[in-house]
Amino acid sequence: MSKYVGQRIKRTEDPRLIKGLAHYVDDIRLPDTLHVAFVRSIYAHAHIAGIDVAEAVKSPGVVAVYTGKDVATKVGPVPCAAALPDLKVPDYRVLATDKALFVGHPIAAVVATDKYLARDAVDLISVDYEELPVVVDVEAAAKGGPVVHEKFGNNIAYTLTSGEGDIDAAMNAADHIIKQRMVHQRLAPIAMEGRGVLARYFPGEEELTLWSSTQIPHLMRTQVALMIGLGEHKLRVITPEVGGGFGSKLNVYAEEALLSWISMQLGKPVKWIESRRENVQATIHGRAQVGTVEVGCKDDGTITGLRYNVFADLGAYHQLLTPAIPTLTGLMLSGAYRIPAIQMNVTGVFTNKMSTDAYRGAGRPEATYVVERAMDIVAAELKIDPVAVRRKNFPGKDEFPFHTATGLDYDSGDYEGALAKALDLSGYAKLRDEQAKGRAEGKIIGIGMSSYVEICALGPSQAMPAGGWESATVRIEPTGKVTVMTGASPHGQGQETSFSQIAADELGVDLNDVTVIHGDTAIVQYGIGTFGSRATAVGGTAVLIAIQKLKEKAAKIAAHMLQGDASSLSFEGGRYSLPAGDAPATGTSDPVVPVGEAPAGALPEPQTEGRTSLTIQEIALAAHIAKELPPDTEPGLSATYFFEPKNFTFPFGTHICVVEIDKETGETKFLRYVAVDDCGKVINPLLVDGQIHGGIVQSIGQALYEEVVYDEQGQLVTGELMDYAIPRASQLPWFELDRTETPSPVNPLGVKGVGEAGTIGATPAIVNAIVDALSPYGVKHLDMPVRPENVWKILQQ
Amino acid sequence: MKQAISVNVNGVDHHNEVEPRLLLVHYLRDLLSLTGTHIGCETSICGACTVLVDGQAVKSCTMFAVQANGANITTIEGLAANGNLHPMQEGFWEKHGLQCGYCTPGMIIAASQLIDRNPDPTRAEIRHGLEGNLCRCTGYQHIVEAVEYAAKKTNV
Numbered sequence: 001m002s003k004y005v006g007q008r009i010k011r012t013e014d015p016r017l018i019k020g021l022a023h024y025v026d027d028i029r030l031p032d033t034l035h036v037a038f039v040r041s042i043y044a045h046a047h048i049a050g051i052d053v054a055e056a057v058k059s060p061g062v063v064a065v066y067t068g069k070d071v072a073t074k075v076g077p078v079p080c081a082a083a084l085p086d087l088k089v090p091d092y093r094v095l096a097t098d099k100a101l102f103v104g105h106p107i108a109a110v111v112a113t114d115k116y117l118a119r120d121a122v123d124l125i126s127v128d129y130e131e132l133p134v135v136v137d138v139e140a141a142a143k144g145g146p147v148v149h150e151k152f153g154n155n156i157a158y159t160l161t162s163g164e165g166d167i168d169a170a171m172n173a174a175d176h177i178i179k180q181r182m183v184h185q186r187l188a189p190i191a192m193e194g195r196g197v198l199a200r201y202f203p204g205e206e207e208l209t210l211w212s213s214t215q216i217p218h219l220m221r222t223q224v225a226l227m228i229g230l231g232e233h234k235l236r237v238i239t240p241e242v243g244g245g246f247g248s249k250l251n252v253y254a255e256e257a258l259l260s261w262i263s264m265q266l267g268k269p270v271k272w273i274e275s276r277r278e279n280v281q282a283t284i285h286g287r288a289q290v291g292t293v294e295v296g297c298k299d300d301g302t303i304t305g306l307r308y309n310v311f312a313d314l315g316a317y318h319q320l321l322t323p324a325i326p327t328l329t330g331l332m333l334s335g336a337y338r339i340p341a342i343q344m345n346v347t348g349v350f351t352n353k354m355s356t357d358a359y360r361g362a363g364r365p366e367a368t369y370v371v372e373r374a375m376d377i378v379a380a381e382l383k384i385d386p387v388a389v390r391r392k393n394f395p396g397k398d399e400f401p402f403h404t405a406t407g408l409d410y411d412s413g414d415y416e417g418a419l420a421k422a423l424d425l426s427g428y429a430k431l432r433d434e435q436a437k438g439r440a441e442g443k444i445i446g447i448g449m450s451s452y453v454e455i456c457a458l459g460p461s462q463a464m465p466a467g468g469w470e471s472a473t474v475r476i477e478p479t480g481k482v483t484v485m486t487g488a489s490p491h492g493q494g495q496e497t498s499f500s501q502i503a504a505d506e507l508g509v510d511l512n513d514v515t516v517i518h519g520d521t522a523i524v525q526y527g528i529g530t531f532g533s534r535a536t537a538v539g540g541t542a543v544l545i546a547i548q549k550l551k552e553k554a555a556k557i558a559a560h561m562l563q564g565d566a567s568s569l570s571f572e573g574g575r576y577s578l579p580a581g582d583a584p585a586t587g588t589s590d591p592v593v594p595v596g597e598a599p600a601g602a603l604p605e606p607q608t609e610g611r612t613s614l615t616i617q618e619i620a621l622a623a624h625i626a627k628e629l630p631p632d633t634e635p636g637l638s639a640t641y642f643f644e645p646k647n648f649t650f651p652f653g654t655h656i657c658v659v660e661i662d663k664e665t666g667e668t669k670f671l672r673y674v675a676v677d678d679c680g681k682v683i684n685p686l687l688v689d690g691q692i693h694g695g696i697v698q699s700i701g702q703a704l705y706e707e708v709v710y711d712e713q714g715q716l717v718t719g720e721l722m723d724y725a726i727p728r729a730s731q732l733p734w735f736e737l738d739r740t741e742t743p744s745p746v747n748p749l750g751v752k753g754v755g756e757a758g759t760i761g762a763t764p765a766i767v768n769a770i771v772d773a774l775s776p777y778g779v780k781h782l783d784m785p786v787r788p789e790n791v792w793k794i795l796q797q
Numbered sequence: 798m799k800q801a802i803s804v805n806v807n808g809v810d811h812h813n814e815v816e817p818r819l820l821l822v823h824y825l826r827d828l829l830s831l832t833g834t835h836i837g838c839e840t841s842i843c844g845a846c847t848v849l850v851d852g853q854a855v856k857s858c859t860m861f862a863v864q865a866n867g868a869n870i871t872t873i874e875g876l877a878a879n880g881n882l883h884p885m886q887e888g889f890w891e892k893h894g895l896q897c898g899y900c901t902p903g904m905i906i907a908a909s910q911l912i913d914r915n916p917d918p919t920r921a922e923i924r925h926g927l928e929g930n931l932c933r934c935t936g937y938q939h940i941v942e943a944v945e946y947a948a949k950k951t952n953v
Contacts, residue, residue, distance in 0.1 A: 010890055010891060010893065011890070011893065013898075014889070014890045014895060014898075015890070017895055017898030017901055018873075018882070018886040018889050018890055018895065018898075018901060018902075018905065019833070019873065019874065019876075019877060019882075019886065020831070020832075020833015020834065020872065020873030020874045020876075020902045021833060021874070022833075022898055023832070024832075024835070024899065026826075026832070026836075027826075027832035029830070029832075116816070116818070116819075190933055191897070191899075191933060192835075192837045192843065192845060192897065192899040192900045192931065192932070192933050192934075193835070193837070193897065193899040241897075241898065241899075242897065243835070243897045243898065243899030244896075244897040244899060244933050244934055246933070273836075275839055276837065276838040276839055276840070276843075277839075491897055492896035492897030492898065492934050493896065494896065686893045687893065689893070689939070690893050690896055690934075690935055690936075690939055692936075693935060693936030693937075693938045693939065694896065694933070694934045694935050694936045695936075696936060697936035697937070698933075720838065720840050720842070721837075721838040721840060721842040721843055721931070722840050722842055726931055726933060728924075728927075728928050728931065728937075729923070729924040729925075729927045729928060729930075729932075729937040729940065729941065730921075730924040730925050730927075730928050732924070732936065732937055732938075734920070734938065735936070735938055758936075
């Protein structure tokens, strides 16, 4: 039925990217631009006794040097939007004032005419550090020892208990209680483009333009305006091409406000492009939870209750959503299962490290990992197949909306359907036979699965710190071309294509006649941004409904021009038509001059004489010429809609993988990887596949390779891509993908979101497979990343 | 202090005076305004800055501009001949071999050298051949398909 929606359409944004003609922040060149470089703390915890900038100020090309004292009263603190009861919020200044609290903490900013000269001058700044005791380990930090923020007396930022049901009764009713400590190691998002900021202040107009590699241009405008005391209406944020985000750019950072302020001081453009070393030091990290899960179950595998006591390593300061991330873990602890009682007790803890915040999945991968590892541990304990334990506890597909003991109402689902498909696609029964055969031959083979549910399309405003809606404006120009402006701010997801698909289908126009504009607060109406697998489910719906509004008006104009009744007109293929019976016997059905191809000058009014139908593009022209409109009709043809979803969406699926462990090296090799995902209705299968692939690979990174390591002094050991190991092409299996499609009732598109599915669903499948492989060696659990040396040690015992 | 260099980039001769410490990638981006070559790590791990220097794929973030004196360099902007996309560019578009696009120029340059050397690579050879280029978005599978597409197209 649809010409575009549901089709594998190649992306409209790609030509500029494959030709090297796109513009990321550093590609934007403004005359007289000054370059900023930072002095960052080399200690994890130190008193700053003094900063000597005398040499730096005299260094060639240096225009200015700023330290914490210069800006403390000028630029407001880095914002935290998370609101939790009794949350301790430290004062996070854009440059450290008296103390440095983590390695990479910005201490001074050098402004110079050239980036090389700026870095030269950084080396001439002498900081007098007095080292202080460091607290790195999250559990140790919670118990006592050195205190990160003296004024709070301890390192506990907050404690929170969440969940429903009588957890003690549930545990008492259980035949078995399994208990497992689990570590979700600290990860670095590593967008291939680091952060970048360019700020230009025009003193005459008193206007500031801020280019930033961000996922949230409008939220950033509001926050930075407040931080630097500039009217929000005088600040324009532009998000040019963004080279990946994964949550790391869902934030407002010190550098964005500081550069804005510096540009206002100097009246010139100032630019800072993050180095990779700075990126690993001072862009948010993710995960970093250490917890213990307890699961009560019956002899037959029925889960009676789940309790998760967890320490969340927040780092030294709160970034935008830092304390809120673990609360998402609490929401998703029911996984894909009927669990009558659930309780999470979380302790958010300050440590001398960079802040944690939203990294792809943001709190939900931790929940899925806890639940899916626990299901396998239960299966092992009861000596039943992991598939059977999952099936035992799935809600049926007719039980939706399904209420969980974490307080959510899952919108729709068919968990058995996705599981069955994955079992079928993988040939599960045969895989188990092959595993048995392989084991007999001395091979170490494991099969792991994960049946995940995620919470996406964030979300209803009631549940969000800064609005959970999304906006769209759709406008048909006089020449019939369509402009879509979305408040979402895609950064690789391909919404220029997928939103064009929605618009082209709904308007019956060619895909190439639609352009999607995003990421410029001076052009696009206020929006929220792209994160939490929300852009299509919330932002795409806003596009759809804006078009429906626009078409109500277009139908009235069409009826007037065709002298028919708006309610009796049909709309198909971009054309409003009179009912067949009303049609005059003669007359052309096509416009005399095709819209969009007329010579410039006086635009030809659409001819209505003898016509039985008009294209929506002709109506757009008529709406702009405005000579033949119904009485009291506003000229022009555009509509804006802010879509507020009534609930989150809950995508789900089952991943199954097969691994083989190399006996000599302990290395994990993938033999198969099968993923069946259900993200509701699919707008573009090609893009969905891409999201799934990329997500799974970030999961593989967590399961096998990645970890941000700080030593006991708080020094960042994994400070570059030389030692922070993200997956390479040669380390990965061929992914076998399939889908089920359970539409969401939450939005009229029926879409659920897919951006985070792979990072949420895959990690436990991989670890489950490794544990399964090593179960003959008595292994019941392994913490991530499962490095070859850890496995090798087990094999040697 | 500055040294004179002559470099041919994408078929155009350039003569510049540069500091000996100027990195090739900064020369291309800042002096020649060829901003399609990106910087992803500054340690020659990620390959975002890959360009062809006398036909060899080189990470331009760890080479000095003065070392390129006299060389012929091809950057992503010079890959499309006469306005026609290179088969590798076409492959990346057709097979959705890119998402955020930041690694893409270096990835395409490296992949084009790969099929020059091995016109009919296996999937394992493609993955091995791209070990020096990191992508954080795609999970590489569509990139492998893009390279297969380009190899097939080139061999026709």
